[in-house]
Amino acid sequence: MSKKLLYLIGIGITILIGTYFYWLLCCKACEEEATNNQVTKEIKELTTPKQKPATYNAFVVNDVDGKKIINTSDNFNFEASGLQFIKPVTAVLDTEISNLKEYLSVNADKTIAIEGFYTSSETNVSAFPNLGLARANAVKNYFVSKGIPSAIMNTSGTLNDNLVADSLQVFHGPLAFTLLQKKDNSDAINQLTQELKDNPLILNFKTGQANINLTNEQREYFAKVARYLDKVPEGKINVTGHTDSQGDADLNLKLGLDRANFAKNYLIKNATIPADKIAVFSKGEAEPIADNSTSEGQAKNRRTVISIK
Structure with a gap:
């Protein structure tokens, strides 16, 4: 080889x-x-x-006998943790609201229930007990602006963790609408009116605060106020600011008014109460409820009182 x-x-x-x-x-x-x-x-x-697909609820309204009055895929949409719906609404939705108004005017024996939904993962930034009730009230106010009387509407809020937001964290139609037979609830409204008159709400906070931290009881109070305003068309809210006796009396009068306006703006934003339903006043240091010679008394006197008239 x-x-x-x-x-x-x-x-x-x-x-x-x-x-x-x-x-x-x-x-x-x-x-x-x-x-x-x-x-x-x-x-x-x-x-x-x-990832679960987003929930898209249609705007559907059924009469008490099951007859479908309104049925459109358009609806009110809310950002996650939002209590105000995204504007503007579609022209189709406005048309259907007009149709609903016409139907209710012809059928005067009917009321409409608006149920708002929320999920446990959302944060309640409203003045109501839950975000669903706040959403229902926001839609109710829009219906009022379109000519549907608030007296024939009832609002409620319900937890619904089956709702899924879209990729932009928007909930599509977290609401349900139902027509009901009208009932005489004058006794209940009279009782509610008297309760609110007898128990005005007192808020203690400083003018520079960015928000008001409400207790559960205070949130329930605002829910009752919203119901009162719905059922008593002429009803309004008085917001009166008070101060302690420190400083100049004229400046305290202005400070009391600043506090009242702060509370008013909070109610407009967080309780969806129309601005024309709120009147503001200031008593300054003129009506103390505690001894101004102590720091504890001064803190009690620096208050804003919310009442109905």
Whole structure:
């Protein structure tokens, strides 16, 4: 066998051995890595919950006998944790609201219930006990602006964790509408009116505050006030600011008015109460309810009183 042939055979054997070790050390590792990646992918697919599709509720109104009065895919939409619906609403929705108004004017024995929904993952930034009630009241106010009397509307709020927002964190139509037979509730309204007159709400806060931290009882109070304003068309809210006796009396009169206006703006924004339903006043330091010679008494005198008239 010639040296040249032996040389070629040696080269071939070297190539074969190199190829074997390349496959053993590199390709096999690549195969193992690919297998591991596939296993990891499958585990993630099994353990990662799939994103639920967004909920799209239509604007549907059924009469008491089940007859469908309104049915359109357009509806009021709310950002997550939002109590005011996204504006403007569509022309189609406005048309259907006009149709609803006409139907209610012809059928004067009917009332409409507006139920707002919210999820447990949302933050209630409203002055109401829950975000659903705030949303229902926002829509009710819009209906009033379109000519539907507030006296024939009732609002409520319900937790509904089946609602799913879209990718922009918008809830589409978190509401339900139902027509009901009108009932005489004059006794209940009279009782509510007397209760609010006998128990005005007192808020203690400083003018520089950016928000008011309400208790559950205070939120319930605002829900009752909203119901009162719905059922008593001529009803209004008085917001009166008071101060302690520190400083100039004229300046305190202005400070009391500033506090009253702060509370008014809060009610407009967080309780969706129309501005023309709120009257502001200031008593300054003129009507203390505690001893101004102590810091505790001064704190009590720095107050805003919310009452109905």
